Amino acid sequence: MxxxxxxxxxxxxxxxxxxxxxxxxxxxxxxxxxxxxxxxxxxxxxxxxxxxxxxxxxxxxxxxxxxxxxxxxxxxxxxxxxxxxxxxxxxxxxxxxxxxxxxxxxxxxxxxxxxxxxxxxxxxxxxxxxxxxxxxxxxxxKGEAALPAAPSLPEPVMLRWGQAWPDRLAPIAAALAEPPPLDLNLADPATTAAWAERLGGISLMPGHVRLARGQAVEHLDGYAQGAWWVQDLAATIPARLIGAAPCAGARALDLCAAPGGKTLQLAAAGWTVTAIDKSPRRLERLSENLTRTQLSAEVIAADALTWQPDHGFDAILIDAPCSATGTARRHPDVLHRQPALDDLIALQSALLARASGWLNPGGTLVYAVCSLEPAEGEAQAAAYGGTPLPVTPDELPEGIAPTAQGWLRTDPGMLAEAGGLDGFFAARWKA
Incomplete structure (x- = not known):
């Protein structure tokens, strides 16, 4: 010793x-x-x-x-x-x-x-x-030094997640042992089978291709022509819940949009998209991806709590700022940074309240967070007073089911045999 x-x-x-x-x-x-x-x-x-x-x-x-x-x-x-x-x-x-x-x-x-x-x-x-x-x-x-099969969670994280997800804690921890695979979201879901074969990957739902990690993205076939962009499978579901634009000129708002994967999804689905984010630097990446994929959106650097649109929207997606604890597979630092949940929860509630007033009659509102903290997901949805539009099983990857309330809840331990996915929450309402 x-x-x-x-x-x-x-x-x-x-x-x-x-x-x-x-x-x-x-x-x-x-x-x-x-x-x-x-x-x-x-x-x-x-x-x-x-x-x-x-x-x-x-x-x-x-x-x-x-x-x-x-x-x-x-x-x-x-x-x-x-x-x-x-x-x-x-x-x-x-x-x-x-x-x-x-x-x-x-x-x-x-x-x-x-x-x-x-x-x-x-x-x-x-x-x-x-x-x-x-x-x-x-x-x-002694030649016997080894790490366990799954990483041990820091005590504050173990206490929070153990209380929130007692039956899921072990699968979540096991999923954090390795960085995630590389997920691509296709601009044209009709080409899924072709791109999966072309890139040597697998697909878990239309518009998705999964590859082994460690590949240089910019060197992959299809990158230069903008056929796809990198986006975790779970992160694609909130925009999928909005669906295709019902008609030409239908307007969608992507609130807190950077780095822009969901904006690209909405634009590819035929929406006339307005993308709002506070960070001009992060919006630069969104603009670069719009150029590469030859998709279009109105990109605005503004604070959603003070910005005011001059028209309503037929769909609004709020990918709210959150603790990002659902991304621990790719960002293990989140395990060691104590989230300021009270401040984040207040901001999330304010965004929901403000954005709901911009929704046209008959429009769709989706709220999402890449968090494993129920206070940022389930509690926010339960407190919101809109008319629910439940998520249906056919909108989700095989092996993922809606919650009893009709919400989406994923965690890193789900679909483990296929490489897992990030932790996400999403809920949907109709105006």
Whole structure:
């Protein structure tokens, strides 16, 4: 058993030499982990500036994979570290983060221990390198070190989800063990069989093709001509619940639209779409995808709580800001960032109340969140006073059924044999 030093180290202050091959990628990964755990930043927002000093694309991908795997298996890595020490190592010690990185590289990414040591210990320049080496060697020394089949959830998440989904907690955790496959949504659902064969994938419903993860999207057949876009299967269902435009010129509003997958779906289904989002930067990606797919929509950067349309809409889709806990397969950092649920719930309620006044008579309203928190999904739908338009089984992938209330509820453990899907909630009403 190894004794820790008494001092702590903040990863953000790491200043290791980067001449060692592969060290720049590990330094970027360390700083990304620090941004999530110490500052509470979303990983996809923290990563781009931290990856800029890493010149090679494969090293940037490795840095991202290391950070994601540490966040996915954090609880279990910490258990291995704690078992190898006589005294506890502070949770925020830099040595602990470096050890987490070293462990996932061997146990998850199958990198050789000697290479992991060579690129890990220099991150502790001026710090407890001997301690880290000793703990790492002690963990791997018996040749029996292993992570469990499913990642252990952080205690706050386990308590919330265990109360909300007691019968689903084990399948959800099991589904978080691996990043998700690559889902494509087709602009023309009639071409589903052809594209599934062409790309070597499978389809779980019309307009969907699933491929193995790890492929470079921009190099896939059909990308340049805009035949499809990347979108998780569960994320496509809310726009599917609106359906095709009933007539030429029918207007649809996509509220909180960026990055735009649902806007593309509505446009491809024949709607005249208005897409609203607060973030001009995120709307740039939506505009790029509209250009690539040769679809059209009116894109407006505005706050939905102050923006006022000059006409009504025949369909409104509210993909509301939420905790995003349903996306933990691809964004494991959400497991370690405590969601400000009270603020999010208030915003969601305000969006529902405001948007409902813009719906034309006979129009359709869909509310959706990529969340596993019932307070953001089921509770919001129960509190809304509209006329329900229940989801029907034939609108969903085979193996997914509507809830007793006629709502959609998915979680990552569903359709596990086919690769799973994100956690989503959606409800639908008629004006």
């Amino acid at each position: 190894v004794r820790p030093p008494s001092s702590r180290f903040a990863p953000v202050e790491t200043a290791a030499p980067v001449e060692i091959q592969g060290l720049a990628a590990r330094l970027a990964a360390l700083r990304m982990i620090d941004a999530v755990l110490r500052r509470g930043d979303p990983l996809d927002q923290a990563a781009p500036p931290l990856l800029r000093p890493v010149p090679r694309a494969d090293d940037r991908a490795l840095a991202t994979a290391i950070a994601q795997e540490v966040l996915r298996w954090l609880v279990d890595c910490d258990a291995l570290i704690d078992q190898a020490m006589k005294l506890p190592l502070p949770h925020d010690a830099k040595a602990r983060s470096v050890l987490r990185m070293m462990l996932v590289q061997v146990l998850r990414l199958n990198l050789p221990p000697h290479a992991v040591i060579a690129t890990g210990l220099p991150l502790l320049s001026g710090g407890p390198r001997r301690l880290a080496h000793g703990v790492f060697s002690a963990i791997l020394g």
